Amino acid sequence: xxxxxxxxxxxxxxxxxxxxxxxxxxxxxxxxxxxxxxxxxxxxxxxxxxxxxxxxxxxxxxxxxxxxxxxxxxxxxxxxxxxxxxxxxxxxxxxxxxxxxxxxxxxxxxxxxxxxxxxxxxxxxxxxxxxxxxxxxxxxxxxxxxxxxxxxxxxxxxxxxxxxxxxxxxxxxxxxxxxxxxxxxxxxxxxxxxxxxxxxxxxxxxxxxxxxxxxxxxxxxxxxxxxxxxxxxxxxxxxxxxxxxxxxxxxxxxxxxxxxxxxxxxxxxxxxxxxxxxxxxxxxxxxxxxxxxxxxxxxxxxxxxxxxxxxxxxxxxxxxxxxxxxxxxxxxxxxxxxxxxxxxxxxxxxxxxxxxxxxxxxxxxxxxxxxxxxxxxxxxxxxxxxxxxxxxx
Numbered sequence: 001x002x003x004x005x006x007x008x009x010x011x012x013x014x015x016x017x018x019x020x021x022x023x024x025x026x027x028x029x030x031x032x033x034x035x036x037x038x039x040x041x042x043x044x045x046x047x048x049x050x051x052x053x054x055x056x057x058x059x060x061x062x063x064x065x066x067x068x069x070x071x072x073x074x075x076x077x078x079x080x081x082x083x084x085x086x087x088x089x090x091x092x093x094x095x096x097x098x099x100x101x102x103x104x105x106x107x108x109x110x111x112x113x114x115x116x117x118x119x120x121x122x123x124x125x126x127x128x129x130x131x132x133x134x135x136x137x138x139x140x141x142x143x144x145x146x147x148x149x150x151x152x153x154x155x156x157x158x159x160x161x162x163x164x165x166x167x168x169x170x171x172x173x174x175x176x177x178x179x180x181x182x183x184x185x186x187x188x189x190x191x192x193x194x195x196x197x198x199x200x201x202x203x204x205x206x207x208x209x210x211x212x213x214x215x216x217x218x219x220x221x222x223x224x225x226x227x228x229x230x231x232x233x234x235x236x237x238x239x240x241x242x243x244x245x246x247x248x249x250x251x252x253x254x255x256x257x258x259x260x261x262x263x264x265x266x267x268x269x270x271x272x273x274x275x276x277x278x279x280x281x282x283x284x285x286x287x288x289x290x291x292x293x294x295x296x297x298x299x300x301x302x303x304x305x306x307x308x309x310x311x312x313x314x315x316x317x318x319x320x321x322x323x324x325x326x327x328x329x330x331x332x333x334x335x336x337x338x339x340x341x342x343x344x345x346x347x348x349x350x351x352x353x354x355x356x357x358x359x360x361x362x363x364x365x366x367x368x369x370x371x372x373x374x375x376x377x378x379x380x381x382x383x384x385x386x387x388x389x390x391x392x393x
Contacts, residue, residue: 030084052122058100064116075256082257086364087216099126106236129159165219269343330378
């Protein structure tokens, strides 16, 4: 993995150990199998227990059996997992940032004790239900309703593009809460509900025929009069602050993960170009246009690393703002996509096969660019910060 500015010198001994350990896991357990899983459209579920044993689930949370890593350590873990495959990192991100984090931050003591230790061990898998078929970039327009009937919450609606949906034992579902009258519409306050997936009326349907994130489980959740107890709601948050704060956590990990995907493509293309002879019996790396591509790619990877490291330091100091995270998610994923495309070009026809990781990463990054807030949404978030004007209103 390139480290042109020797950023490793800034890492603590623990952070270096995290990177080394997760890299070895990816090399030994992920890379030998992930291309086959991508081709078949299956998730390597047997890796979940190993990831849990390494402390990778909710690894930057403290207590409840979580590893309590630094924010840099967490970022490096996500970077190395995505060097293997975006689907593997997505599993860990959803479990840790989108389900364990909100329980940790907003849950009751009973909810924390019930879920977090088993989620850290991989014994309970979670999914995060925010996006709906008609509401992606505008989650506040959600139609999922939770009605308080006096004794229970009753949920109705559909969520779509849900990572881990068919693996999950519990779904954190965001819905608009309404009083005993059962009134629907847009007036309800958004709340988070912990819904066991074996609850009557809950159904998860696999989404098939994907061309991206194929080594990941993506689902549609259908809730039809799903009745859950009153204490299933997260008590510590209401309104869009809840799901948006989760997305901020996830975007931070995505920005680090994109570096792993970009670096995997870069290393593959560099090795290929050193050994591929073309024109005048020279390797590809001896040609000026190819060197220009590698120079630009290394510059972009270095910029991604510097931004991610600084964001992690700010996060540790509790100074990181959502706008910071939008910028690094936007920048790093777009840079990784551009790098993957350049590397596919350097590999020529070989670049489209699963013999090399480049096309797999390229396809995955198309989804990474979209989920947890599209490139354009991140642009508008940063744009509002710069101008003071919310352009989407």
